[in-house]
Amino acid sequence: MSIFKKIFGRKSSKPKVVEIEKEEVTVEDKKIIVEEKEIKNKTMSEKIKFTIDGKECLAERGQNVLDAALDNGIYIPYLCHVRGVKQAGSCRVCNVKVAGRTMTACTTPVAPGMEVENNTAELRELRLTIIEALFVEGNHFCPSCEKSGNCELQALAYHYQMMVPRFPYAFPQKKVEADNSKILIDRNRCVLCKRCIRSFKDENGKSYFAFTKRGHKLEISMDKEIAANLTDEKAQEIMDTCPVGALIKKEKGFDEPIGSRKFDKQAIGSDIKSVV
Ligand code: SF4
Numbered sequence: 001m002s003i004f005k006k007i008f009g010r011k012s013s014k015p016k017v018v019e020i021e022k023e024e025v026t027v028e029d030k031k032i033i034v035e036e037k038e039i040k041n042k043t044m045s046e047k048i049k050f051t052i053d054g055k056e057c058l059a060e061r062g063q064n065v066l067d068a069a070l071d072n073g074i075y076i077p078y079l080c081h082v083r084g085v086k087q088a089g090s091c092r093v094c095n096v097k098v099a100g101r102t103m104t105a106c107t108t109p110v111a112p113g114m115e116v117e118n119n120t121a122e123l124r125e126l127r128l129t130i131i132e133a134l135f136v137e138g139n140h141f142c143p144s145c146e147k148s149g150n151c152e153l154q155a156l157a158y159h160y161q162m163m164v165p166r167f168p169y170a171f172p173q174k175k176v177e178a179d180n181s182k183i184l185i186d187r188n189r190c191v192l193c194k195r196c197i198r199s200f201k202d203e204n205g206k207s208y209f210a211f212t213k214r215g216h217k218l219e220i221s222m223d224k225e226i227a228a229n230l231t232d233e234k235a236q237e238i239m240d241t242c243p244v245g246a247l248i249k250k251e252k253g254f255d256e257p258i259g260s261r262k263f264d265k266q267a268i269g270s271d272i273k274s275v276v
Contacts, residue, residue: 050114052096059110066094066105069118075269076118077127077159079134079152079243080193081106088194091134093127093156102126124160131156132165139171139188140244146253147245149261153191154244155268174219180227182235182250190220190246199241200234202226208238220246 047058052065052074059068064087069076079091089107096105097117105116117123134153142148174187192211197220200208212221230238235249258264 048112050110052116065108068110075272076105085198091193128160134191136165136167136169145245146248149264152243155263159268182230184248187219189244
């Protein structure tokens with residue numbers, strides 16, 4: 001007998017409705033359903049309640065304020081944070097206030113009943129000041145940068161309506177390194193956020209990148225051996241992870257026209273429900 005016949009009982013194009021016997025729900029099944037509900041309710045009740053600017057939010061136990069805010073549709077600006085990667089608190093752009101103290105949202109775990117201040121005039125001013133400082137500390141010539149329009153620092157400057165930084169430009173002498181085949185390192189644009197150091201490690205846990213030198217001479221460098229074996233895909237991933245244009249994939253130049261890039265189309269943070 002054909003499979004068709006076995007299932008529908010005859011060759012007709014109009015299939016016969018086959019009655020499916022309802023399975024009886026046993027006492028054991030009911031017990032499992034009740035247990036599953038209890039586990040779900042317990043997990044829900046284990047979420048931590050806290051507030052951001054008076055809005056009630058829920059967080060997972062151990063979650064940091066920044067991730068919890070984003071999960072609750074609240075945008076806290078940041079530069080160095082990468083979701084799922086160990087936090088560094090290095091850019092300080094995500095500064096919020098908790099109990100009158102300024103702290104970085106990415107490194108602060110949510111505590112029950114915590115009251116977080118985010119969208120205040122004081123914090124907006126503090127973030128703008130940090131962004132201005134980052135601009136004058138480096139050499140950010142946006143019109144000639146391949147990352148323009150996709151650059152998070154530039155997007156934050158627009159977000160906070162930065163005009164001219166109030167600090168004098170430092171015009172530091174920074175080296176451009178172009179001696180590996182896949183990545184151009186332009187230290188003029190590096191904001192020392194450590195995203196690359198924390199995000200890219202080989203199978204032995206060795207980071208692709210590291211800081212060399214100290215103090216104001218601190219600079220990003222790439223492991224020569226790893227750099228020599230980079231694939232195009234990895235080089236693109238590295239370029240996309242760097243918030244600015246310090247790590248540029250080689251042989252890539254303006255293939256995405258200015259005006260159609262990520263932050264040309266939508267302001268940074270506008271994909272989060274409520275923007276500050
Ligand atoms: S190269 Fe880019 S990702 Fe690495 S520290 Fe500098 S700005 Fe951050």
